[in-house]
Amino acid sequence: MSSATSAATRDQVGAPGDRRWLVLVVVAIAQLMVVLDSTIVNIALPSAQRALGFPNSDRQWVVTAYALAFGSLLLVGGRLGDMFSRKRVFIAGLIGFALASALGGASVSFAMLVAARALQGAFGAVLAPSALGTLVSTFQDPRERGRAFGVFGSVAAGGGAVGLILGGALTQYFSWRWCLYVNLVFAAIAVAGALAFIRSSRPATRPAMDWPGAVLAGAGLFLIVFGFSRAESAGWTAAVTIGSLVVGVVLLAGFVAAEQRVSHPLLPLRVILDRTRGGAYFAVFISGIAIFGTFLFLTYYLQVVKGDSPLATGLLFLPMIACILIASNLSSIVLLPGSGRGS
Numbered sequence: 001m002s003s004a005t006s007a008a009t010r011d012q013v014g015a016p017g018d019r020r021w022l023v024l025v026v027v028a029i030a031q032l033m034v035v036l037d038s039t040i041v042n043i044a045l046p047s048a049q050r051a052l053g054f055p056n057s058d059r060q061w062v063v064t065a066y067a068l069a070f071g072s073l074l075l076v077g078g079r080l081g082d083m084f085s086r087k088r089v090f091i092a093g094l095i096g097f098a099l100a101s102a103l104g105g106a107s108v109s110f111a112m113l114v115a116a117r118a119l120q121g122a123f124g125a126v127l128a129p130s131a132l133g134t135l136v137s138t139f140q141d142p143r144e145r146g147r148a149f150g151v152f153g154s155v156a157a158g159g160g161a162v163g164l165i166l167g168g169a170l171t172q173y174f175s176w177r178w179c180l181y182v183n184l185v186f187a188a189i190a191v192a193g194a195l196a197f198i199r200s201s202r203p204a205t206r207p208a209m210d211w212p213g214a215v216l217a218g219a220g221l222f223l224i225v226f227g228f229s230r231a232e233s234a235g236w237t238a239a240v241t242i243g244s245l246v247v248g249v250v251l252l253a254g255f256v257a258a259e260q261r262v263s264h265p266l267l268p269l270r271v272i273l274d275r276t277r278g279g280a281y282f283a284v285f286i287s288g289i290a291i292f293g294t295f296l297f298l299t300y301y302l303q304v305v306k307g308d309s310p311l312a313t314g315l316l317f318l319p320m321i322a323c324i325l326i327a328s329n330l331s332s333i334v335l336l337p338g339s340g341r342g343s
Contacts, residue, residue, distance in 0.1 A: 019197055023138050024148050026193035027131045032159040033186040034124050039163030042295045043310050044176035046303045054110035057233045063296055065114045068225045069121030072218040075266045078129035082207055086130050087200040091191055093127025098187035105180035154325055161321040168314030213266035216255035223248030
């Protein structure tokens with residue numbers, strides 16, 4: 001997150017007048033694609049499992065592979081936006097995400113599907129910070145920025161609803177594979193809009209990549225998630241579970257120590273030590289855990305246990321999405337400008 005905002009004053013990709021709102025539309029489409037993919041695949045997962053024949057113990061990896069790659073590489077993706085033209089990084093993320101989606105739609109095995117999902121997460125980690133940085137640098141006025149982030153947050157929440165309904169319809173009337181192929185359409189529109197409306201500029205100073213921090217953070221997060229995932233099949237007392245969790249914590253502790261010693265840290269510790277920011281990040285962390293788990297297990301409960309169709313399952317999730325949408329708008333449009341944190 002800090003990488004997305006640190007270069008805002010020297011990487012002005014926006015433009016005056018109405019172009020700013022066109023940039024917002026492009027960024028919103030990219031955000032819609034990233035968010036939509038987290039819910040649309042959940043709805044299609046039971047059908048994909050029947051088609052590819054993987055066991056129940058492996059099904060969470062279709063979701064976890066995406067989240068793991070995204071979370072592990074998000075800081076690296078933010079730094080890439082600081083090092084190079086944010087427009088080029090944004091477009092590269094879009095194209096890579098689309099190609100990974102096409103690979104996933106063409107999957108003939110469980111391993112191929114999981115690999116494609118991991119690639120989606122990796123390119124999503126490149127795309128998301130550049131999209132956010134583009135938004136921050138385009139809207140300088142606190143009130144306009146609040147409205148822009150309100151739209152951005154609404155797309156994030158609404159994208160979940162779109163993914164649920166679209167995923168249900170595509171799975172029920174076509175094939176689960178179209179839940180991945182549909183990203184090609186969104187990516188094509190966003191790339192065209194980026195080429196037309198987002199201005200390209202090189203950063204005034206190019207910070208170096210913090211490779212030790214990137215390796216420590218990525219490996220630590222991977223091992224922690226892997227340890228929790230293995231606990232389901234191997235048990236909490238298994239050596240692989242305990243070893244993964246312990247080594248993951250040690251690597252993340254090493255990441256914290258390393259960030260205090262490098263000149264261009266991947267994650268400046270002052271960002272998360274700030275009470276307001278740190279509290280917000282922790283709240284997002286907790287809510288993300290809850291939402292991911294809810295989507296995965298309720299999808300299987302509604303389709304496998306209750307026997308609902310994919311489309312009906314998507315519709316049954318809408319009340320939760322509506323509440324998220326209302327809360328997003330209230331926080332971004334009403335609370336953010338008055339808190340003084342939107343400037």
